[in-house]
Amino acid sequence: MTLTCIAIDDEPLALSLICRFIEQTPFLHLAASYSSAVEALKGIDTHKPDLLFLDIQMPELNGMELAKLLNKQAHAPKVIFTTAYNHFALEGYKVDAIDYLLKPFNYEEFLRAAGKARNYVSLLSDHSTPTSTAVAEEDYLFLKVEQHWVKIAFADIVYIESLKDYVKVHLAGESRPVLSLSTLKALEEKLPPRLFMRVHRSFIVSLDKITSVTKTSLQIGETSIQIGDQYKEDFKKFMSRWM
Secondary structure, X not given: OOEEEEEEOOOXXXXXXXXXXXXXXXXXXXXXXXXXXXXHHHHXXXXXXXXXXXXXXXXXXXXXXXXXXXXXXXXXXXEEEEEOOHHHHHHHHHOOOOEEEEOOOOHHHHHHHHHHXXXXXXXXXXXXXXXOOOOOOOOEEEEEEOOEXXXXXXXXXXXXXXXXXXXXXXXXXOOOOEEEOOOHHHHHHHOOOOOEEEEEOOEEEEHHHOXXXXXXXXXXXXXXXXXXXXXXXXXXXXXXXXX
C-alpha cells in the first residue's frame, strides 16, 4: 500500500527535510508541499491525500486548527504532527493524530511514525473492503488506556459514550467502563457497521445488545439512550429489516 502525502510547514528547511524523507520512503508518495495551511486547503481538496505531515505553529491558520477543520469531514486525511513544542501532544490526541514528531527528528523516527500511519490506513481499508473467505476480519480493537494499549473484543462492547475528550466503553459483565483518550468519531471508523451504529452524537451502541426500542429511544438492559435527530433515519432503516 502506498500512501499519498502532503507536507505543510512554514519553515523552508523543515519542509525540505520532510519532503526528502517522504521521497526516500518506498510506501509514501509526495503529492504536494505547502508553506501555509491556508494554501494547503485547496491542495488537500485536489489531491485527497491519505496522510498529512503537519507543522503546528504557523501564521494565519495553525496546524491544530487545520486538523480540527479537516476532522469534521467524512474522509479526513490522517495527520502526523511535526513541531518543536511538546506541549501540543495532548491536543494531538483530540484530533486523532497518528503520531507526533518532535523537532529535530531523524529518519528513523520519521519512518516509525510513517509505518504506524500505513498500518492504520491498511486496517481501515481492510474493514471497508468486502472480505473473501481467505481473509479473516478482526473481532477486536486496541484502546489506549493510560500508558497501556488494551485489547477489547467487539463481542464484549455494550455501548460507547463520549465524555469530553474521552470515551467510556461499557463492557458486558464489567461494572466500570474502560476510559480512553479518544473521540467517538475515531472509534466509529474502527468498528464494523454490521455490529455497531452511532445513534446519537454522544453514543455508539452494539446492535445485538439492544433489548427494546421506541420512536425516540432505545433500551440496552436498564440503560435508556436517546436517538439523535440526525441518526433517526439510519436507525429506522436498520429496524425496518425486523418489522
